[in-house]
Amino acid sequence: MIILLGSVVVFSFIIWRSAIDFGGMWGSDTQTKKRSDVRKPPSVKTVREDMMELRQQNHLRSLTTVEDGKPVQNLPNGTYGFSACGATTLSAKPNNTLLLEIHKHHDGIVYYVGYASDEQIQKYLAREKNFHIFMSPRSWERASSLLEIPVEFVAKCEGRAVKDGYLFDLYVATIPELQS
Numbered sequence: 001m002i003i004l005l006g007s008v009v010v011f012s013f014i015i016w017r018s019a020i021d022f023g024g025m026w027g028s029d030t031q032t033k034k035r036s037d038v039r040k041p042p043s044v045k046t047v048r049e050d051m052m053e054l055r056q057q058n059h060l061r062s063l064t065t066v067e068d069g070k071p072v073q074n075l076p077n078g079t080y081g082f083s084a085c086g087a088t089t090l091s092a093k094p095n096n097t098l099l100l101e102i103h104k105h106h107d108g109i110v111y112y113v114g115y116a117s118d119e120q121i122q123k124y125l126a127r128e129k130n131f132h133i134f135m136s137p138r139s140w141e142r143a144s145s146l147l148e149i150p151v152e153f154v155a156k157c158e159g160r161a162v163k164d165g166y167l168f169d170l171y172v173a174t175i176p177e178l179q180s
Contacts, residue, residue: 050146063092077106085157098159098166100137111148115139121147133170
């Protein structure tokens, strides 16, 4: 009897504390909620927040007007911009949807930055050979994890038009061994 009573108390507390709208689920709440009443959970980040955090973590700044359109090798370390495959020159703004964000870290290494699937990122982290990473400038259903990959690791890059924008096919033949 005590176990049953304890279960009822715990279940009641869970219902009271939960955000689940049981009334709406069981049809007793006939009012429809306005779109503004629905809030995103605080743990979900927007694309811009993820990218801003990565830029801040790596202490990167945007390109100046004078630096806009210059070759990557002539740009100072600690900057970011936007470029098509090859990352030969960087633009200060993503004027074209066929551009990925490019980060030039303080150590001089240049990275493609975008969103990919967890499965493809796992291939990269496992240091596999001969695989593709399909990277998008924006987060979407099948490419929701932010990734930086050194441009020098990518043997071939091709931009492709897809339904809602562009997808970049980054082919990685081998990943160089880490120097100690």
